[in-house]
Amino acid sequence: MSPTAPSPAITASGLRKSFGEKVVLDGVDLTVPEGTVFCLLGPNGAGKTTAVHILCTLLRADGGEVRVVGRDPAREPDAVRAAIGVTGQFSAVDGLLAGRENLLLMADLHHLPRAEGRRRAERLLSDFELTDAADKRAATYSGGMRRRLDLAMTLVGEPRVIFLDEPTTGLDPRSRRTMWQIVRGLAGRGVTIFLTTQYLDEADELADRIAVLDQGRIVASGTAAELKRRVPGGHIRLDFLDENGRAAAERVLEAATRDGDLALNVPGEAGVRALRDLLTRLDEAGIEVDGLSVHTPDLDDVFFALTGHPTTETESSDAERTAASTAASTEAASIQKESVR
Amino acid sequence: MSTLSYAARDSATMLKRNLRYSVRYPATVIVSLAIPALLLLLFVGVFGGALGAGLGAAPPGGKYIDYVLPGILLMSIGYGASSTTLAVNRDMTEGIMARFRTMAISRSSVLTGHVVAALIRTLASTVLLVAVALLMGYRSGADAGRWLAAAGLVTLLTFALSWLAVAIGLSAPTAEGTVGFTLIVQLLPFISSAFVPTGSMSAGVGWFAHNQPFTPVIDTLRGLLAGTPTGHSAIIAVAWCAGLAVFGYLWAGALFRKGSAR
Numbered sequence: 001m002s003p004t005a006p007s008p009a010i011t012a013s014g015l016r017k018s019f020g021e022k023v024v025l026d027g028v029d030l031t032v033p034e035g036t037v038f039c040l041l042g043p044n045g046a047g048k049t050t051a052v053h054i055l056c057t058l059l060r061a062d063g064g065e066v067r068v069v070g071r072d073p074a075r076e077p078d079a080v081r082a083a084i085g086v087t088g089q090f091s092a093v094d095g096l097l098a099g100r101e102n103l104l105l106m107a108d109l110h111h112l113p114r115a116e117g118r119r120r121a122e123r124l125l126s127d128f129e130l131t132d133a134a135d136k137r138a139a140t141y142s143g144g145m146r147r148r149l150d151l152a153m154t155l156v157g158e159p160r161v162i163f164l165d166e167p168t169t170g171l172d173p174r175s176r177r178t179m180w181q182i183v184r185g186l187a188g189r190g191v192t193i194f195l196t197t198q199y200l201d202e203a204d205e206l207a208d209r210i211a212v213l214d215q216g217r218i219v220a221s222g223t224a225a226e227l228k229r230r231v232p233g234g235h236i237r238l239d240f241l242d243e244n245g246r247a248a249a250e251r252v253l254e255a256a257t258r259d260g261d262l263a264l265n266v267p268g269e270a271g272v273r274a275l276r277d278l279l280t281r282l283d284e285a286g287i288e289v290d291g292l293s294v295h296t297p298d299l300d301d302v303f304f305a306l307t308g309h310p311t312t313e314t315e316s317s318d319a320e321r322t323a324a325s326t327a328a329s330t331e332a333a334s335i336q337k338e339s340v341r
Numbered sequence: 342m343s344t345l346s347y348a349a350r351d352s353a354t355m356l357k358r359n360l361r362y363s364v365r366y367p368a369t370v371i372v373s374l375a376i377p378a379l380l381l382l383l384f385v386g387v388f389g390g391a392l393g394a395g396l397g398a399a400p401p402g403g404k405y406i407d408y409v410l411p412g413i414l415l416m417s418i419g420y421g422a423s424s425t426t427l428a429v430n431r432d433m434t435e436g437i438m439a440r441f442r443t444m445a446i447s448r449s450s451v452l453t454g455h456v457v458a459a460l461i462r463t464l465a466s467t468v469l470l471v472a473v474a475l476l477m478g479y480r481s482g483a484d485a486g487r488w489l490a491a492a493g494l495v496t497l498l499t500f501a502l503s504w505l506a507v508a509i510g511l512s513a514p515t516a517e518g519t520v521g522f523t524l525i526v527q528l529l530p531f532i533s534s535a536f537v538p539t540g541s542m543s544a545g546v547g548w549f550a551h552n553q554p555f556t557p558v559i560d561t562l563r564g565l566l567a568g569t570p571t572g573h574s575a576i577i578a579v580a581w582c583a584g585l586a587v588f589g590y591l592w593a594g595a596l597f598r599k600g601s602a603r
Contacts, residue, residue: 056443081445092440096362096431108354109446111347153440 009192015064026216039207048196085159095139106156144175239291348447355454377417411562412535419526421463422502429510459503482568504589511596554581
């Protein structure tokens with residue numbers, strides 16, 4: 001790190017944790033500079049939640065050095081707790097209390113003066129579009145509303161460091177986008193954010209730096225662009241009406257590989273410029289394309305590229321992950337298709 | 342503000358939260374008040390004649406309600422403990438306990454809030470139960486001092502069972518996991534001196550009934566309220582309560598500090 005960089009909000013070196021025989025964290029090193037968004041990316045069972053639990057004082061590490069806002073979570077838990085806010089994977093709201101009451105409960109526990117507590121609660125309700133539901137029991141909220149209330153409760157104490165453990169898992173696409181906007185807003189205010197996710201696009205959208213966690217080890221870290229450069233798998237798929245069309249296209253596009261009977265995969269970044277160039281070349285050669293779809297690298301590609309094996313524990317996460325990544329890529333693809341067909 | 346006053350303030354916040362449930366969901370409160378009252382009606386009105394007649398050593402005046410009230414009081418304390426277990430368990434499974442544990446609040450306040458709320462709820466229901474009993478013809482020969490001593494013992498038992506309930510609620514992975522405790526707390530009074538003297542039971546059952554913690558408490562309450570000597574059952578009762586309270590308190594504290602992976 002350069003000497004001018006701000007002091008790190010979170011550091012860990014050689015972090016280890018086992019549950020019985022099972023090694024969950026096997027020497028994790030990470031540094032999160034103050035005011036940045038850091039993303040720990042990995043499949044289910046990679047150890048993301050365990051790492052968060054150690055950093056936010058819920059678990060003790062077996063070994064390694066950890067500092068959060070310069071303090072050791074094991075030795076000075078209250079100093080760490082006073083500076084952090086945690087929104088876990090399982091929403092931690094009081095379902096029997098109304099949304100507003102949940103926020104006021106947090107205000108009381110932060111020892112805020114009554115008027116200040118009310119002011120913050122109302123502001124958060126309106127920021128998170130919960131004002132209309134403020135007097136309804138949290139148990140009646142939708143998944144997205146619960147998650148927003150959960151995060152709002154975390155923010156009542158105005159923490160300097162926020163941990164978000166899979167903040168969008170299980171949310172519908174619209175709620176995910178709302179959550180992303182909220183996280184961006186927080187980052188814009190200089191709050192340090194430690195985010196875990198199993199979605200590559202989420203890390204891409206939000207994080208300044210990404211670390212990929214696999215079987216308890218960091219296998220790669222860097223910016224989203226740096227990681228993507230190491231990840232092949234992004235390509236444009238072209239569908240043709242007949243074999244002649246494909247053969248003609250193959251002569252024009254040297255890098256293309258065959259995919260199925262009447263399709264070609266053109267590797268590389270699928271940006272607007274690349275697409276336009278590609279279509280122009282096909283047009284100039286007079287080649288008719290039946291369909292086109294854009295494939296962005298997903299977590300499987302990242303893992304395969306970085307670890308040589310696909311995501312390790314996929315049974316429960318697979319469906320969700322596929323749903324989310326296809327939602328993102330089909331969205332892009334359908335726009336392109338409309339303009340092509 | 343000092344650490345101690347923060348602890349008191351956090352505990353008050355948690356207490357307010359727990360009592361708010363009772364106000365918000367009066368049905369729960371009404372049921373927890375009504376069940377012991379119904380049991381009293383059942384045992385006095387339905388079984389009372391037969392059981393009372395079978396009690397050779399019924400107190401002078403011989404009314405069964407005088408004999409059975411302490412046992413029903415214990416049952417209502419048991420019901421209170423069951424709902425405390427469920428409330429604590431809900432906090433665990435909903436994840437809000439994990440949130441509390443990541444906040445800079447007094448460690449003890451979360452559990453203290455539950456225990457104090459349990460004390461208030463349970464003591465209110467026992468007062469109501471005594472009022473119902475008085476309407477049904479219960480008469481006590483006790484003076485104010487003995488009433489006070491009885492109230493003290495009821496409070497002590499409630500305190501002990503509440504800490505135990507909190508520990509069970511923290512330890513059970515799901516609400517179903519608390520059923521065992523609920524069952525034990527609600528069945529123990531039947532195998533005690535609550536409804537019939539332990540001497541009238543078969544040898545093994547009688548021995549258990551005589552030596553389990555509820556019997557000395559019931560015998561002491563009965564003695565205090567009837568104005569008769571309590572013998573050494575008072576000391577045994579207090580010892581049981583104190584022991585259970587310390588055990589429950591330490592167990593709950595250890596579970597809370599350890600937390601769960603969730």
